Amino acid sequence: MARIDTILQTTPIRNVWPKWNRLHWQTAPVAIFLFSLFVIPVIMLLGMSFLGDTALPSLTHYQRLIEVPLYGKVLVTTLKVAFYTTLLCVIGAYPVAYLLATSRRSTRNWLIILVLMPFWTSFLVRTFAWIVLLGRKGAVNQMLLAIGIIDVPLQLIYNFAGVMIGMTHALMPLATLTLLAVMENIDPNLSRAGATMGAKTGTRFWRIYFPLTMPGVASAALLVFITSLGFFITPALLGGPQDTMIVQLIIFQIREALNWQFAGAIGVLLVMTFMVIFYIYDQVFGLSLAGGGGTAENANKSSFIRKVAVSVGNVVIRALARLTDAMISMLCLIKPATHRAKTSSRGGLHVVCTLILAFLALPTLFVVPVSFTSEAFLTWPPRLFSLQWYDLVFDSPIWLAAAARSLVVATTTAALAMVIAMPCAFALARDQFAGKQALFGLVVAPMIVPNIFIAVGLFFLFSRIGITGTTFAVVLGHTVIVIPYVIVTILAVIKGYDRNLDYAAATMGASCTVTLRRVTFPLIRSGLIASFMFAFIISFDELTISLFVTGGRLTTLPKLMYEDALLSVSPRLAAVASLLLVLMSILIVISELTRRKGGYRAFDQ
Amino acid sequence: MNERKNKLAIRGLSKRYGAAVALDHVNLDMIDGEFLTMLGPSGSGKTTLLWSVAGLNNPDEGKIWIDGQEATHRPACGRDIGMVFQNYALFPHMTVAQNISFPLEMRKVPAMDRKTAIRQALAMVKLEHVAERYCNQLSGGQQQRIALARAFVANPSIVLMDEPLGALDKKLRDHLQFEIKRLHAELGMTVLYVTHDQEEAMVMSDRICLMNRGQIEQIGTPQELYFQPKTLFAADFLGESNLIAGTIVGEENDCLTLELPGIGTVRVRSGNTPVSGSDIVHFTRPESLSVLLDADLRDNRVRGQVKEVFVSGAITKLFVDVGGASALRVSQLTDYSRCVRKGDIVTIGWADNVGNVFSGKQREAA
Ligand SMILES: Nc1ncnc2c1ncn2[C@@H]1O[C@H](COP(=O)(O)OP(=O)(O)OP(=O)(O)O)[C@@H](O)[C@H]1O
Ligand SMILES: [Mg+2]
Numbered sequence: 010m011a012r013i014d015t016i017l018q019t020t021p022i023r024n025v026w027p028k029w030n031r032l033h034w035q036t037a038p039v040a041i042f043l044f045s046l047f048v049i050p051v052i053m054l055l056g057m058s059f060l061g062d063t064a065l066p067s068l069t070h071y072q073r074l075i076e077v078p079l080y081g082k083v084l085v086t087t088l089k090v091a092f093y094t095t096l097l098c099v100i101g102a103y104p105v106a107y108l109l110a111t112s113r114r115s116t117r118n119w120l121i122i123l124v125l126m127p128f129w130t131s132f133l134v135r136t137f138a139w140i141v142l143l144g145r146k147g148a149v150n151q152m153l154l155a156i157g158i159i160d161v162p163l164q165l166i167y168n169f170a171g172v173m174i175g176m177t178h179a180l181m182p183l184a185t186l187t188l189l190a191v192m193e194n195i196d197p198n199l200s201r202a203g204a205t206m207g208a209k210t211g212t213r214f215w216r217i218y219f220p221l222t223m224p225g226v227a228s229a230a231l232l233v234f235i236t237s238l239g240f241f242i243t244p245a246l247l248g249g250p251q252d253t254m255i256v257q258l259i260i261f262q263i264r265e266a267l268n269w270q271f272a273g274a275i276g277v278l279l280v281m282t283f284m285v286i287f288y289i290y291d292q293v294f295g296l297s298l299a300g301g302g303g304t305a306e307n308a309n310k311s312s313f314i315r316k317v318a319v320s321v322g323n324v325v326i327r328a329l330a331r332l333t334d335a336m337i338s339m340l341c342l343i344k345p346a347t348h349r350a351k352t353s354s355r356g357g358l359h360v361v362c363t364l365i366l367a368f369l370a371l372p373t374l375f376v377v378p379v380s381f382t383s384e385a386f387l388t389w390p391p392r393l394f395s396l397q398w399y400d401l402v403f404d405s406p407i408w409l410a411a412a413a414r415s416l417v418v419a420t421t422t423a424a425l426a427m428v429i430a431m432p433c434a435f436a437l438a439r440d441q442f443a444g445k446q447a448l449f450g451l452v453v454a455p456m457i458v459p460n461i462f463i464a465v466g467l468f469f470l471f472s473r474i475g476i477t478g479t480t481f482a483v484v485l486g487h488t489v490i491v492i493p494y495v496i497v498t499i500l501a502v503i504k505g506y507d508r509n510l511d512y513a514a515a516t517m518g519a520s521c522t523v524t525l526r527r528v529t530f531p532l533i534r535s536g537l538i539a540s541f542m543f544a545f546i547i548s549f550d551e552l553t554i555s556l557f558v559t560g561g562r563l564t565t566l567p568k569l570m571y572e573d574a575l576l577s578v579s580p581r582l583a584a585v586a587s588l589l590l591v592l593m594s595i596l597i598v599i600s601e602l603t604r605r606k607g608g609y610r611a612f613d614q
Numbered sequence: 615m616n617e618r619k620n621k622l623a624i625r626g627l628s629k630r631y632g633a634a635v636a637l638d639h640v641n642l643d644m645i646d647g648e649f650l651t652m653l654g655p656s657g658s659g660k661t662t663l664l665w666s667v668a669g670l671n672n673p674d675e676g677k678i679w680i681d682g683q684e685a686t687h688r689p690a691c692g693r694d695i696g697m698v699f700q701n702y703a704l705f706p707h708m709t710v711a712q713n714i715s716f717p718l719e720m721r722k723v724p725a726m727d728r729k730t731a732i733r734q735a736l737a738m739v740k741l742e743h744v745a746e747r748y749c750n751q752l753s754g755g756q757q758q759r760i761a762l763a764r765a766f767v768a769n770p771s772i773v774l775m776d777e778p779l780g781a782l783d784k785k786l787r788d789h790l791q792f793e794i795k796r797l798h799a800e801l802g803m804t805v806l807y808v809t810h811d812q813e814e815a816m817v818m819s820d821r822i823c824l825m826n827r828g829q830i831e832q833i834g835t836p837q838e839l840y841f842q843p844k845t846l847f848a849a850d851f852l853g854e855s856n857l858i859a860g861t862i863v864g865e866e867n868d869c870l871t872l873e874l875p876g877i878g879t880v881r882v883r884s885g886n887t888p889v890s891g892s893d894i895v896h897f898t899r900p901e902s903l904s905v906l907l908d909a910d911l912r913d914n915r916v917r918g919q920v921k922e923v924f925v926s927g928a929i930t931k932l933f934v935d936v937g938g939a940s941a942l943r944v945s946q947l948t949d950y951s952r953c954v955r956k957g958d959i960v961t962i963g964w965a966d967n968v969g970n971v972f973s974g975k976q977r978e979a980a
Binding site: 210 | 665668669670689690691692693694695696697699701703704705706707716717720721764768774
């Protein structure tokens with residue numbers, strides 16, 4: 010005993026100096042960048058709302074927010090739009106994601122391109138395509154008139170339906186990808202195991218498959234809902250006056266009324282809405298689900314609301330299972346099932362998915378014929394063939410300058426974001442360090458906070474330092490927006506990388522740098538290229554930041570298109586849109602091919 | 615033994631995955647209550663056959679009858695089966711108890727009876743204490759045992775098991791082999807079993823079905839398969855064997871005279887294996903060979919030098935160089951008073967009725 014005591018006393022207790030040693034300095038650039046160009050501006054903007062007209066603290070703006078009924082009404086509209094968009098997106102995305110998750114890998118890769126079509130094509134091109142398709146003189150109305158189903162053109166856009174169509178189209182890819190990520194990890198043998206235990210098709214789906222996809226449904230819904238709250242382009246271009254959304258109010262306050270403080274107050278209202286939604290979500294599903302965390306641990310320490318939700322959910326699911334089974338057996342009675350029951354049920358899925366995929370991929374293509382019209386207005390069918398609108402674009406120094414600037418900005422942004430984000434992504438993927446959770450939160454925050462906050466905040470900050478209206482300012486702004494996407498995609502690449510390969514290389518005598526150069530990098534290279542492309546495309550298509558930070562002097566391509574579209578929807582826009590479509594398609598095909606060719610993915614059939 | 619009815623009949627069953635043929639016109643019959651084990655190299659189609667019986671893959675050709683009724687395309691949920699999947703397929707969103715309860719619920723067993731059944735099933739696999747855990751909180755072996763409990767709990771009339779004991783240690787495996795046999799005997803279900811463990815197959819099965827490249831190579835009792843392999847592949851796959859290529863030099867009645875390089879002339883009373891051509895492969899089991907004392911008489915003898923001696927407890931294995939391409943394997947009970955050492959010159963002998971002869975062409979096929 011005595012010996013042990015003396016040993017304990019004489020051995021110096023190693024002082025493990027916590028925190029600082031374990032901080033990872035390679036994460037500093039991203040942290041500093043986002044702190045100064047994201048956190049501070051947004052807080053400044055929101056803080057301003059507590060100042061009165063005389064720059065003294067006051068709550069006058071909030072008073073106005075409550076007293077004028079318009080603002081409450083707009084908030085309700087916004088929530089309504091977000092709710093229905095979420096509903097439509099999740100319902101539409103579910104079968105598509107299911108089809109993707111259960112089809113062969115090669116098929117899946119091509120289908121994903123279709124799903125991502127709206128994601129890649131510029132916001133404005135897309136919205137514009139809907140105008141071409143659904144306008145009073147658009148393709149759909151002309152066709153219905155020609156067939157004789159209707160006498161007067163239908164009002165398909167510039168109303169709530171238009172907003173729904175545009176937003177669902179824009180956000181369904183997001184929902185599909187989120188669901189797909191979850192569905193891909195569901196072992197297909199589970200359903201089969203259910204079958205061997207006597208569960209019929211409906212029971213198998215509702216009691217085995219569906220509960221397993223629940224985390225995906227929940228996070229898809231959250232993502233879509235949050236994102237749609239921040240929308241303004243689609244409602245502005247496809248909606249009517251009664252479909253004004255809250256962000257449009259902010260823009261109006263800043264650009265027209267020049268009332269910054271009140272804009273800040275509306276911003277605070279939006280932030281509070283967010284918090285309420287996150288709170289409800291956390292109570293029902295648990296926030297960790299959004300990160301794909303373990304479900305088992307949550308179940309034990311669950312809230313009351315969650316317990317209620319779960320038991321209600323179980324009852325509903327059981328009922329649905331019975332109902333579906335009953336319906337299927339009734340169908341079988343009417344039409345005796347042929348031998349291959351499996352193929353026929355798949356047939357229904359194929360029909361539904363074809364329709365949804367057509368909805369996602371086809372509309373954009375309608376801008377192409379319109380751009381070749383020889384008339385002075387948008388008409389359907391377009392009178393062909395003329396290159397006048399292309400000539401107009403290529404002869405215009407304004408359009409060319411805007412395009413050139415957009416290219417420069419997108420390239421610089423993507424490069425800058427990669428350089429500062431990559432080390433951070435490695436640290437996040439592989440190491441444990443103090444403040445990792447907080448850092449991750451900071452890094453993905455710009456994805457969740459509506460771009461309008463960042464845009465206005467940066468405008469405010471940049472005008473103080475006097476760099477508004479420079480290309481540099483636009484690059485900085487875009488980098489803030491792009492960093493989360495870069496980090497999330499690189500994280501996915503690194504996480505999918507089997508670290509045992511590094512260890513194996515080390516056992517064969519490779520040093521750290523050699524391992525990185527000969528083993529790690531070749532394997533993740535295609536992922537990094539895809540990530541760069543992603544950043545490029547997002548920046549190239551970005552409108553909100555550009556709208557503010559350019560300060561009216563400079564212009565980028567999306568900004569020019571937006572302002573043009575607000576004035577009039579002309580075939581010239583169709584020409585620009587078609588050009589963009591071609592450019593983006595080339596980029597996608599290139600990145601898809603590099604991803605397939607270079608990656609180890611090719612082997613993991 | 616009184617006549618038992620046919621539980622399962624498979625005729626001409628084929629399944630292709632693209633160009634790969636996973637099952638190639640398989641015929642198989644099982645009587646009610648039989649324990650049949652499928653054995654075969656990896657990729658030989660065992661899982662595919664099991665899945666066809668379960669109704670999980672649509673066979674391209676052929677028919678399956680269960681209890682005399684055609685069931686080729688009957689959905690899995692209508693077959694009254696229980697199955698252990700190769701990767702367990704436990705439901706991750708349910709607790710262990712909920713997993714085991716699922717097949718009972720599907721059969722509309724009342725809640726009270728379910729409770730007892732679950733408890734018994736868990737007791738069988740010695741996992742009563744994990745009932746309320748989620749399946750991802752269990753070790754690989756524990757998961758496997760839950761999968762086993764889930765397959766048996768509802769007393770299905772056919773149980774299909776795809777390597778159900780692969781992840782377990784020896785002791786647990788012995789226990790569960792015993793439990794499975796006991797349940798099989800008590801409940802009389804028909805069991806179709808897949809394993810890589812030959813000893814397990816020998817111990818547990820009424821019959822063994824040896825698969826190779828999507829076809830049934832041989833089917834029979836464990837003894838038949840072991841001592842009377844019908845093909846070179848069967849001889850080679852099961853247990854250890856001495857396979858020596860040579861030629862036929864003489865034939866009288868049922869006795870063949872062979873010329874084997876290095877060994878010389880050997881006589882075999884060939885079994886029922888028809889041999890065409892004169893190129894053959896001669897087969898013996900190591901335990902059929904023995905080290906002779908000078909006085910011993912055997913039909914076949916050959917002298918050689920001992921190259922390796924392995925004593926694994928009760929059995930001693932010798933590798934004897936007789937001048938051929940590969941050494942002869944001899945295994946016999948360890949005899950401490952007469953131990954053979956490395957380098958000794960010994961005489962190996964065997965009777966002419968323990969060997970067998972396969973057509974040499976089979977070698978390429980195998
Ligand atoms: N889903 C599939 N797609 C393509 N080929 C498959 C599929 N499932 C099985 N195969 C092929 O069919 C053949 C038989 O496979 P099966 O799984 O039945 O083998 P097995 O005997 O169970 O092997 P193991 O002992 O390794 O489990 C193999 O060649 C395999 O590659
Ligand atoms: Mg198998």
